[in-house]
Amino acid sequence: MDALGDLLRGVRADGALFNRAVLTGPWETSHTEGAALTLVSVVHGTARVTAASGEPRVLREGGAAVVCTTDPFTLASTDDGRESELITGAYQLDGAVGRRLISMLPPLLVVPSGEDCLPILELIAAEVAADRPGRQYVMDRMLDWMLACTLREWFDLPDACPPSWYRALGDEVVGPALHAMHDEPSRPWTVASLAARGQVSRAAFARQFAELVGRPPMAYLTEWRMTLAAELLAEPGATVASVAGQVGYADGFGFSDAFKRTRGIAPSGYRASLAAGRAGSGSLRAAG
Numbered sequence: 001m002d003a004l005g006d007l008l009r010g011v012r013a014d015g016a017l018f019n020r021a022v023l024t025g026p027w028e029t030s031h032t033e034g035a036a037l038t039l040v041s042v043v044h045g046t047a048r049v050t051a052a053s054g055e056p057r058v059l060r061e062g063g064a065a066v067v068c069t070t071d072p073f074t075l076a077s078t079d080d081g082r083e084s085e086l087i088t089g090a091y092q093l094d095g096a097v098g099r100r101l102i103s104m105l106p107p108l109l110v111v112p113s114g115e116d117c118l119p120i121l122e123l124i125a126a127e128v129a130a131d132r133p134g135r136q137y138v139m140d141r142m143l144d145w146m147l148a149c150t151l152r153e154w155f156d157l158p159d160a161c162p163p164s165w166y167r168a169l170g171d172e173v174v175g176p177a178l179h180a181m182h183d184e185p186s187r188p189w190t191v192a193s194l195a196a197r198g199q200v201s202r203a204a205f206a207r208q209f210a211e212l213v214g215r216p217p218m219a220y221l222t223e224w225r226m227t228l229a230a231e232l233l234a235e236p237g238a239t240v241a242s243v244a245g246q247v248g249y250a251d252g253f254g255f256s257d258a259f260k261r262t263r264g265i266a267p268s269g270y271r272a273s274l275a276a277g278r279a280g281s282g283s284l285r286a287a288g
Helices: 003-008 096-104 118-129 135-155 164-168 174-183 191-198 202-213 217-233 240-246 252-263 267-287
Strands: 017-023 028-031 037-044 047-050 057-059 064-067 073-076 084-091 108-111
Touching: 003 096, 003 135, 017 118, 037 047, 037 057, 037 096, 037 118, 037 135, 057 064, 057 108, 064 135, 084 118, 084 135, 108 135, 118 135, 164 174, 164 202, 174 191, 174 202, 174 217, 191 202, 191 217, 202 217, 217 240, 217 252, 217 267, 240 252, 240 267, 252 267
Parallel strands: none
Antiparallel strands: 017 084, 028 073, 037 064, 037 084, 047 057, 047 073, 064 108
16 A cells, blocks of 8 residues: 555646746745645745744645645745745646545645755756747646655655555554555455454454544544545446446446435536536636
C-alpha cells in the first residue's frame, strides 16, 4: 500500500491556472479565487503566506504551501528585501477522491524549505515563461508532480498532522490490516480475517483499530470501498454491476444500498450528476 498514492488517486490537474510572479521590494497579493486547492512554491527568495485564520508562515527557496480552503489567503514579502520568484497553481477538484484528499489535510500546510522539490520548481518556472505546443498539458502534469513532492515532504515533517490512519500504518497490529484493505478492497474481509493479519484476537484488533483510526474496521473498509467506487463510476463505460464487483460486492443491489447510505445518492444518480457536470464544463469552455 502506498498511502500517499491512495490519497492522490483521482487528483489530476486539467486546465489548471498557473501564475509566475517576480516581486521586489515590499509587496503583498491577495488570493480570492476560491480554488479547492492551491499550491504556492518559491523558486527564489522568500515569501510569507497567511491563511484566513492562523499565523503567517515563511517560505524559503524550494519551500511550498498547500492551501486547502476556498477562503482568501495572502502572500507578502519578508523583511530581507530579496527579490522573490513565486509559482502558484490552482486545482478545481470535483472528484470524490479529490475531496477525500482535502478532507485529510489542514487548511494550510507548509514545507518551509526543501531541496527535493527545487528542480521541479525550476522546470515549472521555465515552462510557465515559455509558449510552446502542449504547454497546458505539460504544466498540468508538473503541478501534479509538484503536489506529490510537497505532500511527501510534509508528511515526513515531525510537526505534520497527517490523517490518523496514515500514522496507524506503522502499528504492528493495525498496519497490516490497513495495507490489506487498501491492496485488496474487493476481498471479502471480516474483522476476524483482518485481525489475523495482526495476529491478535478479534476484540483486541477491533479495539486498537478504533483507537488509532477513529472508526471501526468495517466502517473504514466501507468508506474506502465507496471512495474507490466513486472514482470508478466516473470512468467511461462503467456500470453499477461492474463497479460493485471491483469493490467487493457480489451484486449491484447491496452495493447500491451501501453507496447511497455512505454518499447520500444512488450510484446511477451519482453517474448522472458527473455527466451533467462534464457537459456544463464543456459548454463553458466552448463559450469561452
